[in-house]
Every structure is written in C-alpha cells, then in structure tokens.
Amino acid sequence: MKNIIEIKDLSFGYKDKLIDNLSLVIEEGQFITLMGPSNSGKTTLANILYGNIDTKSFIKINGEFINKKNLSNIKKNIGYVMQNNESIFVLDNVRKNVIFNLKKYGYNDEEIVTKIDDIFTKLEIINLLDRNIKELSGGEKELVSLAIALLHDPKLLILDETMIRIDSVRREKIFNYLRKEVKKGLTIINITNNSEEILEGTHLIIFNHSKIMLYTSVGKAFKEPKVFSDNDLELPFIVDLSIKLKYYNMIDKTYFDIKKLVNELWK
Amino acid sequence: MEIKISNITYTISDNKILDNINTTIKEGTINGVIGPTGSGKTSLFQILNGMIKPNEGFMNAGDLLIDDDLSESDIDKVHFNIGYVYQYPEEQLFCKTVEKEISYGLDFFNYKKENKDKRIKDALKMVGLGESYLKKDPFKLSSGEMCSVALASVLAINPEIIILDEPTIGLDVKSKKNLVKIIRTIKRRYKKTIIIISQDIEFIHQICDYVYLINKGKIIIEGDKYTVFKEQKLLKENGILVPKIIEFENFVLNNKNIKLGYRDDVNDLIKDILRNK
Numbered sequence: 001m002k003n004i005i006e007i008k009d010l011s012f013g014y015k016d017k018l019i020d021n022l023s024l025v026i027e028e029g030q031f032i033t034l035m036g037p038s039n040s041g042k043t044t045l046a047n048i049l050y051g052n053i054d055t056k057s058f059i060k061i062n063g064e065f066i067n068k069k070n071l072s073n074i075k076k077n078i079g080y081v082m083q084n085n086e087s088i089f090v091l092d093n094v095r096k097n098v099i100f101n102l103k104k105y106g107y108n109d110e111e112i113v114t115k116i117d118d119i120f121t122k123l124e125i126i127n128l129l130d131r132n133i134k135e136l137s138g139g140e141k142e143l144v145s146l147a148i149a150l151l152h153d154p155k156l157l158i159l160d161e162t163m164i165r166i167d168s169v170r171r172e173k174i175f176n177y178l179r180k181e182v183k184k185g186l187t188i189i190n191i192t193n194n195s196e197e198i199l200e201g202t203h204l205i206i207f208n209h210s211k212i213m214l215y216t217s218v219g220k221a222f223k224e225p226k227v228f229s230d231n232d233l234e235l236p237f238i239v240d241l242s243i244k245l246k247y248y249n250m251i252d253k254t255y256f257d258i259k260k261l262v263n264e265l266w267k
Numbered sequence: 268m269e270i271k272i273s274n275i276t277y278t279i280s281d282n283k284i285l286d287n288i289n290t291t292i293k294e295g296t297i298n299g300v301i302g303p304t305g306s307g308k309t310s311l312f313q314i315l316n317g318m319i320k321p322n323e324g325f326m327n328a329g330d331l332l333i334d335d336d337l338s339e340s341d342i343d344k345v346h347f348n349i350g351y352v353y354q355y356p357e358e359q360l361f362c363k364t365v366e367k368e369i370s371y372g373l374d375f376f377n378y379k380k381e382n383k384d385k386r387i388k389d390a391l392k393m394v395g396l397g398e399s400y401l402k403k404d405p406f407k408l409s410s411g412e413m414c415s416v417a418l419a420s421v422l423a424i425n426p427e428i429i430i431l432d433e434p435t436i437g438l439d440v441k442s443k444k445n446l447v448k449i450i451r452t453i454k455r456r457y458k459k460t461i462i463i464i465s466q467d468i469e470f471i472h473q474i475c476d477y478v479y480l481i482n483k484g485k486i487i488i489e490g491d492k493y494t495v496f497k498e499q500k501l502l503k504e505n506g507i508l509v510p511k512i513i514e515f516e517n518f519v520l521n522n523k524n525i526k527l528g529y530r531d532d533v534n535d536l537i538k539d540i541l542r543n544k
Contacts, residue, residue, distance in 0.1 A: 036439075037439040037440070037441060038409045038410070038411040038412075038437070038438070038439045038441075038442060039409045083410060083436075083437065084355065084357060086355070086357070132280075135279050135280070135282070136305075137304060137305045137308075137309060138309065138354045138355070138432075138433060139303075139304030139305060139466065140304055140305045142304075143304065161436060161437060164433070164435070164436050164466060164467060165304070165354075165433060165436065165466060166304055166466060167302070167303040167304045167466055167506040167507060168466065168468060168506070168507055168508035169303070169503060169506045169507065169508060170303065170304060170506060172508065193435075193437075193438060193439050193440065193443070194467075194469075196469075196511065232439060232440050232441050233440060234440050236511075237511035237512060237515070237533070238511065238515075240533055241515070241533055241536070241537070244533060244534070244537055245537065245540070248537070248541065250540070250541075250544070258511075258514060258515050258518050259518065261515075262515070262518055262519055262522065262523065265540065265544070266519075266523045266525070266544075
C-alpha cells in the first residue's frame with residue numbers, strides 16, 4: 001500500500017504548542033475518524049495538510065513534499081471541506097461557484113459538465129445547482145461544499161465537522177457513498193465530535209494535548225475504552241451498551257450493530 | 268413567554284419555504300426543531316426574531332405581534348424579548364473584544380454602566396467563561412468558545428425567548444455537557460422559553476421537552492419527545508434517524524415484543540434489560 005500522508009517531527013504553534021513533534025504515516029484507502037477535545041489541534045492539522053499553514057516541516061502528500069512551489073499540485077490531490085465554508089462561495093449562484101472552483105484545476109468545459117452532473121447526482125443535490133447562494137440553508141451549503149471538494153477526484157478528502165449540519169438520513173447515504181470511494185482508493189480524514197461516526201469509518205485517531213493518543217482500526221478501537229474517557233470522548237451508543245452488558249456477563253463481546261446485539265440478548 | 272404561530276407562509280422566488288404553519292410553544296419549555304436539510308426550520312424562527320418577514324400569517328409572543336408589517340420600533344421590542352444565537356457565530360460576532368461584543372446589545376438598550384458590567388460578567392459566567400476572556404479577541408477563540416460568547420451576548424440582554432440555531436457545532440463532549448447545564452439552568456431558574464434547531468438528534472433527545480418535525484415547510488408531527496421519537500418510520504421518511512437509544516428500544520419492542528420504557532440514559536436502559544431477561 002502506498003502512503004498518502006507522511007509527517008515527520010512536525011511542531012507548530014505560537015505560545016502553546018498546538019502540535020508537538022508529531023510523526024504520522026497514513027496508508028491510502030483508510031477512512032479515518034479524527035477525534036479529540038476542542039483546541040487539541042485537529043483543524044490546525046487539517047490546515048497544515050492542505051498547505052494553508054507553512055510549517056517548513058517534513059510533510060508529504062501522495063509522495064510529494066508540501067512547499068510553496070508545488071502547493072497547487074498538493075491542493076489538486078486534496079478535497080477539504082472546512083468548518084467555515086463561507087469563503088468558497090464567491091459568486092452568486094451554486095453552478096457558477098462550482099465551475100469557478102473546477103476551472104482552477106484546468107478541466108475543459110465538457111469535462112466540467114460531466115463532472116458536475118456525476119457528483120451532484122450521486123449526492124442527490126441536482127436541485128441545488130441553480131439556486132442563489134443566499135437561498136441556501138446551512139446544511140445545503142455544507143452539501144455543496146462537499147460536492148466541490150469531491151469534483152476534482154481528490155486522493156485525500158478532509159471533512160471538518162461536515163456531517164453535523166446535514167440531516168441524518170442523508171448523512172447515512174453520504175457515508176455509504178464515501179465508503180465505496182474508499183474501497184476504490186480514496187483516503188478520508190473525518191474530523192468530528194460525534195462518536196457515532198467512528199463506526200462509519202475503518203480507522204480512528206484520537207488527538208489530544210498535541211499528540212496522537214490512539215491510532216488503530218475501528219475493530220480494535222474499543223479494546224481499551226479508558227482511552228475515550230481519559231480524552232473526554234464518548235463511546236458510540238452500541239459500544240457503550242455492549243461494554244456495560246459485558247460487565248453484567250449478559251454478552252461476551254462488543255457489538256457494532258443493534259440487531260445482532262438484541263438477537264444475542266433475547267435468543 | 269408563550270409563542271403562538273398562526274398561518275405562517277414564507278416564499279422565496281416562487282419557492283414555498285414555509286407552508287401555512289400553525290402551532291403553540293409553551294412558556295418555560297425546551298423545544299427541539301428537527302427536519303431535513305433545507306426544510307425551513309431556520310426560516311420559521313428567523314421570522315419570530317424579525318429577521319425576515321412572512322408573506323402570510325403572524326406570530327404572537329406575549330404581547331408582541333410579529334407579521335409582515337413589523338415596524339422598526341417593534342423590531343427593537345422583538346430583539347429585546349427574543350434572542351437568536353446564530354448558526355455561524357462568525358456572522359453574529361463583530362467586535363474586537365469579548366467585552367465589547369457582549370456590551371454591544373446592552374448599549375443598544377441603554378443599560379447603565381454598573382448594571383452593564385455586572386450583566387456582562389454574569390453572562391460570561393453562565394456560559395462557563397471566566398473574566399479573563401473579557402479582553403480577548405472573539406475571532407481568536409476556538410469555535411466552541413466563539414459559540415459561548417455568542418450565547419453570552421444574547422443572555423446578557425435577558426430575553427424571554429432564546430433561539431439556538433445548531434448550537435452544538437464545534438463543541439466537544441465537555442462543552443456540550445456544559446451547554447446542557449446552561450440551558451437547563453436558564454429554563455429552571457428563569458422560566459425562559461428555549462428553541463433549539465439542530466441536526467444533532469442525540470442532543471435534542473437529551474435536552475428537549477417537546478419536538479417539532481418540519482419538512483417541506485410543514486409541521487409533520489409535534490409533541491413531547493417520546494411521542495415524536497416513537498414514530499421512527501415517519502421520521503425516517505422525513506430525513507431524520509431517531510437517537511440510537513430510541514432505535515434500540517423500538518427494535519426490541521418491534522422484534523421481541525418487549526417494552527423497555529423510553530430511557531434517556533444507557534444505565535437506566537440496562538436496568539430495564541436486566542428486568543426483562
């Protein structure tokens with residue numbers, strides 16, 4: 001497997017170190033949930049990976065060092081849905097903004113039409129294409145931002161609290177779509193405060209005190225549940241319930257699925 | 268303060284955002300407003316706050332009448348009684364320090380200096396921020412802290428009705444627990460009417476007394492939270508998945524014919540499971 005992200009000895013921060021001596025290697029094709037308390041440096045890390053903050057440290061994206069010269073090349077490999085996405089809406093309607101963003105990557109008019117049609121259909125938001133930006137709700141802006149981040153076929157997708165503004169049925173559909181893309185090689189870093197989202201991905205990183213406290217596959221993530229409480233995080237409901245029922249000897253393993261747990265409890 | 272919503276319709280360029288909404292929101296209750304992305308939730312409560320005007324219908328909040336004919340002086344009264352904490356705190360905040368930010372609203376309503384300083388400190392304390400924040404630049408705070416400042420600047424004015432639009436965005440577990448505490452306190456101690464618009468269904472479940480499901484500009488179902496969350500299928504058809512604990516309880520009821528009683532907490536749920544084994 002190829003490494004999509006390589007970081008060596010990264011330190012960054014003004015007074016307090018937001019990121020301290022961080023080394024991290026991520027293989028492509030992982031769907032990583034990135035969690036940690038406020039001010040732990042999650043968004044800063046996302047901004048560093050996207051080249052928005054120059055740290056002069058050893059950071060490679062898809063085998064290429066991030067530096068001033070190849071910044072546009074780096075950004076071509078990354079789709080980034082920022083927590084505050086107002087800045088990407090520079091023109092008055094959705095279609096114009098989408099085209100504006102795609103032209104940066106050098107696509108021709110025909111390719112642009114096909115790409116827009118493809119992603120907007122997959123995300124089921126064709127109806128938003130000719131809307132005025134002022135008429136979009138918070139959630140709709142998030143959906144359009146996600147579409148824009150996916151349009152240029154990035155190898156790495158970074159989501160910073162993207163799903164929280166989107167309704168849960170749609171969220172589930174989007175996760176299903178993203179998982180399919182991950183199987184084809186897309187790498188995702190999903191920054192969230194919602195523990196339930198851990199179960200949508202393949203891996204979990206817990207970030208706190210400017211350090212990585214845990215980086216493991218979702219299957220192994222709950223072996224030491226103490227790491228969650230130590231870092232002020234909650235467990236997903238079904239995992240929390242399983243662990244407590246195990247304590248009462250009512251089941252003997254951790255379940256990720258309500259149906260399976262219920263069928264085990266009332267056999 | 269009770270809110271009565273009568274025949275509210277709101278249209279943007281031939282698009283019906285709200286379609287003849289009628290309901291009553293009781294004084295001193297916490298109300299969750301849920302619904303799919305773009306269903307009209309925010310618009311409905313922007314009308315209540317006088318930010319946008321309805322095409323048809325009106326709202327009453329105490330003695331206030333809010334309709335398409337709202338005058339400038341009426342809008343001031345509305346803002347004095349109805350506080351709105353924005354979905355994007357960046358849109359609400361604009362001052363150079365937290366102190367100026369919170370005092371802006373108070374200055375507008377002509378509070379005296381001593382009274383003002385006390386209100387600013389009290390409001391900060393309520394949202395769990397110390398006086399050390401007074402001189403800080405709101406735009407250099409974390410998103411969770413920015414939300415707290417936005418909430419503090421609304422609380423300082425002491426409105427009867429408080430609308431929170433997606434208040435949990437950017438909040439970690441600790442700050443979310445803190446927000447739950449703040450909201451419960453302002454309800455209990457000051458009998459405020461609180462409206463929370465959110466996609467964070469676990470949060471809505473945790474804190475609300477009543478829930479309103481809105482889709483395509485109409486209220487699909489409303490009632491106490493358990494009455495609404497029992498309707499898992501109806502909610503799903505309207506874009507919303509129920510909280511995980513409710514999904515579990517509904518699944519047990521539908522597949523094992525065991526009624527666990529709707530619980531807010533995993534530990535209570537476990538007691539129910541032990542009893543029914």
